[in-house]
Amino acid sequence: MKFNRNIENITPSKSMAMSQLAKELKKNDPQIIDLSIGEPDFDTPEVITEEAIKWMKNGFTHYTTGPGLPELRKRIAKKLLDENGIVQDPEGIIVTPGGKFAIYLAVATLCNAGDEVICLAPYWVSYPSICQSLGVTPVEIELDPADNYRIDEKTLEDAITDKTRMIIINYPNNPTGLILHKEEMAAIKAVMQRHPEVVLLSDEMYERIIFDGNKNVSPAADEEIKDRVITVNGFSKSVAMTGWRAGYMASSTEIAKVAGRFFGHTLTQTCGFVQKACVVALDQLGDMEMMRLSYEKRRNMFVEGLNSIPGIHCIVPEGAFYAWTGFDESLLKKLPGYVPGKKEQSEIVSEWLLRQCKVSSVPGIANGVTRGTFLRFCFAAGEDDLERAISQIAAGVEALG
Numbered sequence: 001m002k003f004n005r006n007i008e009n010i011t012p013s014k015s016m017a018m019s020q021l022a023k024e025l026k027k028n029d030p031q032i033i034d035l036s037i038g039e040p041d042f043d044t045p046e047v048i049t050e051e052a053i054k055w056m057k058n059g060f061t062h063y064t065t066g067p068g069l070p071e072l073r074k075r076i077a078k079k080l081l082d083e084n085g086i087v088q089d090p091e092g093i094i095v096t097p098g099g100k101f102a103i104y105l106a107v108a109t110l111c112n113a114g115d116e117v118i119c120l121a122p123y124w125v126s127y128p129s130i131c132q133s134l135g136v137t138p139v140e141i142e143l144d145p146a147d148n149y150r151i152d153e154k155t156l157e158d159a160i161t162d163k164t165r166m167i168i169i170n171y172p173n174n175p176t177g178l179i180l181h182k183e184e185m186a187a188i189k190a191v192m193q194r195h196p197e198v199v200l201l202s203d204e205m206y207e208r209i210i211f212d213g214n215k216n217v218s219p220a221a222d223e224e225i226k227d228r229v230i231t232v233n234g235f236s237k238s239v240a241m242t243g244w245r246a247g248y249m250a251s252s253t254e255i256a257k258v259a260g261r262f263f264g265h266t267l268t269q270t271c272g273f274v275q276k277a278c279v280v281a282l283d284q285l286g287d288m289e290m291m292r293l294s295y296e297k298r299r300n301m302f303v304e305g306l307n308s309i310p311g312i313h314c315i316v317p318e319g320a321f322y323a324w325t326g327f328d329e330s331l332l333k334k335l336p337g338y339v340p341g342k343k344e345q346s347e348i349v350s351e352w353l354l355r356q357c358k359v360s361s362v363p364g365i366a367n368g369v370t371r372g373t374f375l376r377f378c379f380a381a382g383e384d385d386l387e388r389a390i391s392q393i394a395a396g397v398e399a400l401g
Contacts, residue, residue, distance in 0.1 A: 010129045014366035018350065022360035029358065033389045035377040036360040038174065038322070042240040042294075045287040052277035064272040066264050067256070068095030068248070072275045075282050076248055084207070085221035086231065092256040094263055095270045095278075099205050099234035099247030104130050106201050106230045106249055107166065109259040111136045115165040118156070121368030122149060122324070124174045124203065128368070137163070140368045145326075148315070149176055153187035160191065166199045167192075171216055172206040175367050175376035176324040177317020179216040192225050201230045205247075206320040208238035208288055211296045214318050220250070227252045237320075238288050239281050246270065246278050295321045295379070298386055302379040305390035309397055321380040325361075327373045334400040345373045357396035359389045 019037035026032040067073065073090040080086040096102040103126070111117060113135035119127045121142040128138035141159045143149040156167070169188070171180035192198055202219045210216055220229040234247030249259070299316075303323055306314040311331030314323050327349055332338050337348045346363035353375070354360050364374035379386055 006133050006135050010132055013125055013129075014362055018354070018360050018362055022354065025354070031358045031392075032354075032360065033358060033381070033385050033392070034360045035379070035381055035385075035389060036362050038237070038378050038380065039242055040237065040240040040291065040321075040380045041382055042291055044240050044244070045281075045284050048239065048241070048277045048281045048284065051280040052273045055273040055276040060273050060276065062272070064269050064275065066269055067260050068093060068270060069272070069275045069279075072279050075279050076250065079282050080218075080220075080231070080250060084204075084218040084231075086218055086226070086250070087223075088220070088231075088250050089253050092253045093248055093250045094256055094259055095246070095248045095275055096234075096263070097247070097267060097270050098245040099203070099232050099236065100126060100130075101267065102232045102234070102247045102249035103127070103168075103201065103203065104133075105259050105263060106232065106251070106255075107131060107136060108134055108262055109255065110199050110230075111165045114163065116161060116163040117166040117168060118159050118164060119168050119368065120151065122173065122175050122364070122374075123168070123368050124170050125362075125366045127168050127170075136165075139164070142368060142371055145369075145372050145374075149173075149178060150181075151184040151187055153190055156187060156191045157194075160195055160198070164195070164198055166201055168201045168203065169219075170203040170205075172204075172210060172317075172319025174206065174320055175322045175362070175364075175374075176315065177320045177322050178315075179210060179214055179318040180219075182217060185217045185219060185222070188219065189222060189225055192228065196228075199228045199230065200225070201232065203232045205232070205234055206237055207233065209292050209295055209321060210319040211292075211299060212318065216319060227254075230255065235278055235281050238291075239284055240291065241278075241281065244274050244277070246274050298379045298381075298383060299323070301383065302377070302386045302390065305387070306377075306393070309390075309394045311397060312393075321378060323377040323379055324364075325375050325377060327375070331397065331400070332373060346375060349373055350375055353393065353396070356399075357389075357392045359392055 022034040073093040077088045077090045080088045116137045131138040220226045220231045230251040235241040311328040314325040350363040361375040
């Protein structure tokens with residue numbers, strides 16, 4: 001059997017693989033704690049669910065306007081202006097079944113086979129695979145952990161070639177939880193101004209989950225480059241609607257017009273009654289804040305617990321709900337299967353944690369990281385599970401001596 005080589009060579013998602021393995025093991029071992037998948041443990045607020053049910057009962061189950069319901073696109077544009085400072089024409093918004101397809105749609109629209117897309121590591125696991133599926137070359141640039149993974153102008157400039165078409169950034173970042181600061185935005189802008197052919201894709205899926213009064217920068221708010229910025233966002237994380245599959249891309253009307261042609265021949269539309277529910281979802285600020293405060297409390301407890309374990313260090317996330325956790329060489333040497341300098345070391349640690357400590361995670365190599373040994377834990381789980389996870393990891397480390 002012959003397959004499309006671009007798709008055949010894609011590496012399966014390690015986060016989904018680890019979550020599936022954890023679920024299989026948990027069938028026979030209830031002690032397993034799954035902290036691998038980015039899944040809020042909250043139910044979707046009832047008012048959102050009831051809105052969808054109402055429209056289903058009213059027969060709103062047929063085809064809708066391709067790019068999205070006009071009322072939802074207008075409401076998203078208002079949200080972007082009020083919360084992100086982005087002046088957005090509703091005609092430049094396409095509502096997609098999840099943020100992941102919005103990213104695929106953007107890359108497919110703007111890149112040709114052989115073009116290059118810069119992916120800054122640590123990155124979300126799917127960026128390189130989306131590029132590869134389209135015959136586009138992902139250029140992975142690993143940021144410096146010693147500098148807290150900050151973007152600097154030289155690193156970005158050095159990665160630009162005559163084939164560079166797009167830069168993908170993700171803030172608040174999955175997996176580190178870091179946000180985009182003004183200094184980093186200035187570096188990105190300076191590079192883009194020198195390279196007018198380059199487009200920036202800003203994945204802001206977690207921008208409503210930010211801690212300690214911080215503020216994430218939205219690049220499309222900058223008037224000088226906004227026409228070359230695509231903002232991707234959605235409803236999965238901020239209001240616990242992961243299974244609803246609702247996201248959007250916001251761009252210039254010129255980009256959206258071309259993207260809309262491809263969207264019409266692939267997905268056709270996003271589910272109508274889901275879109276109706278999304279209009280209501282954007283107004284549930286109280287529920288979003290309740291969830292955010294809960295994540296902040298869990299972050300404080302979980303990160304403090306991890307940092308109390310010898311040989312383990314975790315940076316304090318500024319947003320999202322992930323704990324990016326490093327393992328010292330002194331601890332790694334005690335693990336079975338340890339090989340000094342092996343870039344897959346994070347997979348060995350992740351496997352050991354699941355088998356011996358009964359806690360699942362995502363190995364850092366899935367996020368493009370080979371400098372140091374890091375794992376990603378999701379702390380959007382229940383507090384009892386997080387406390388047990390810390391206890392089980394601590395016990396596993398202590399057993400190593």
